[in-house]
Amino acid sequence: MTRKQIINKFKKAIRNEQLKVTPQRVAVLDDLMDHPGHRECDEIFDDLRANDMKVSRATIYRTLDLLVKYGFAKKLNTGEGRSRFENRIDTHHHDHIICNKCGTITEFCNDEIEKIQIDICNDMDAQIVGHEHQLFVICADCRNN
Amino acid sequence: MTRKQIINKFKKAIRNEQLKVTPQRVAVLDDLMDHPGHRECDEIFDDLRANDMKVSRATIYRTLDLLVKYGFAKKLNTGEGRSRFENRIDTHHHDHIICNKCGTITEFCNDEIEKIQIDICNDMDAQIVGHEHQLFVICADCRNN
DNA sequence: ACTTTATTGAGAATGATTCTCAAGTAACTT
DNA sequence: AAGTTACTTGAGAATCATTCTCAATAAAGT
Known part of the structure; x- marks a missing residue:
């Protein structure tokens, strides 16, 4: 699946729940796909801000919850006292x-x-x-x- | 190993590090052994207080860290947003x-x-x-x- | 454009855990 | 048994990640 297709799938999933597609939501998923690693809220926050996006931590957490809920991301606990998230589309389970x-x-x-x-x-x-x-x-x- | 032996082993471990054996420290280990389940700080706190022990949450956390460090307890993450601890002596790994x-x-x-x-x-x-x-x-x- | 309804950001609130520090106590010394 | 030293303690403040509140904003349908 291309990145565009994944993002479209996400948009569809969102609309399907009477939720709205917003630049912030798309940007979080985009960022997860840009960085195959295991990212935490603040890394995403810094990235989006660096890209001149107006976004808050709250929105990132809210969006990550959505992504997890609809199967686009996985939340993991690395024992550091905070959560990390990873893109889950087109990746094999690990x-x-x-x-x-x-x-x-x-x-x-x-x-x-x-x-x-x-x-x-x-x-x-x-x-x-x-x-x-x-x-x-x-x-x-x-x-x- | 009897409970007394385990507690003595803990006391020895503590003294071995130039730390001091205190009623609070012993009580936390005792409580973990009384309850084979997976306990969180507040459960231990309530227990000790109910037994008329003067103890603070800070001390419980500090003691749990010691117990983990010296192999008497294991910290686990059950995904509830707080840690649970279990006695690790005389229990098989699981x-x-x-x-x-x-x-x-x-x-x-x-x-x-x-x-x-x-x-x-x-x-x-x-x-x-x-x-x-x-x-x-x-x-x-x-x-x- | 207009309306409805979900979303957003800022900052307050929360909850678990850790830190601070003065007062207390274990353990060693005599 | 009393004195000394160094580690511990409890109370509450501080911290850190995460969630909540709410007024302002922006999707999406009409």
Whole structure:
């Protein structure tokens, strides 16, 4: 999907809920797609302001909630005391490896783990709606100082 | 290990760092062991106060940090916007299944997953220092209303 | 353009956690 | 047992991320 198509999909999703398409909402999604990493509110805030957009933190949080709700973004907890968000369109599912020293976030995905998770939930007759899996490490770089 | 032995071990750990054994510190560990569940600061606070102990939230947080640091407790993030802590002595390692509807926390442990995690870290030459793995579900009870 | 209704920004409010600091207390010394 | 030193404590202020409030603004339909 091209970026334009993704944004159109988002616009459609918004209108579908009798919500309104605004420059701020589009800009947040655009920013998430510009930065494949894991971004926090203030990074997005600084970006948009740097691009001369009039926007408030409140609106960014509100928009991120929308994006998560409609499946365009994922909220993650990296144990830093604040949330990070990542674009979720056209990305394969993955979990995170976080270096406790330098903070670098690497991604991983393991089909076997994914499968076991589903089995565990099935066994207890629960419907899985999501998961969060983080490995905390001292990364290769940090180990070698 | 008996409870007395665990508490003695904690006292030893504390003294070993030139810190002091105080009634508040012991009481927090005691409370964690009284309640095998996953407790948050305010629950502990209410408990200790109910037991006529003079204690402040600040001290509870400070003590929980100590307990985590010395391996007597584990801090976990259940996605509620505050931390929970659990006793970590004499408990087998486990991860958590959290019902997004009723909030019930169930534990699980899967050796295969544990093994894969280690393999993943070894492959990238990182030293694993911890992990957090949560499955978010709608539990059997909630599914059947 | 006009109307309706959702959205916005600013700043206040919230809630969890951390910090400050004077008063208190553990533990060592005699 | 009393004195000394250094770590701890509680109260409340401070902080930080996030959410809320509300009057002003701007989509989208007519």
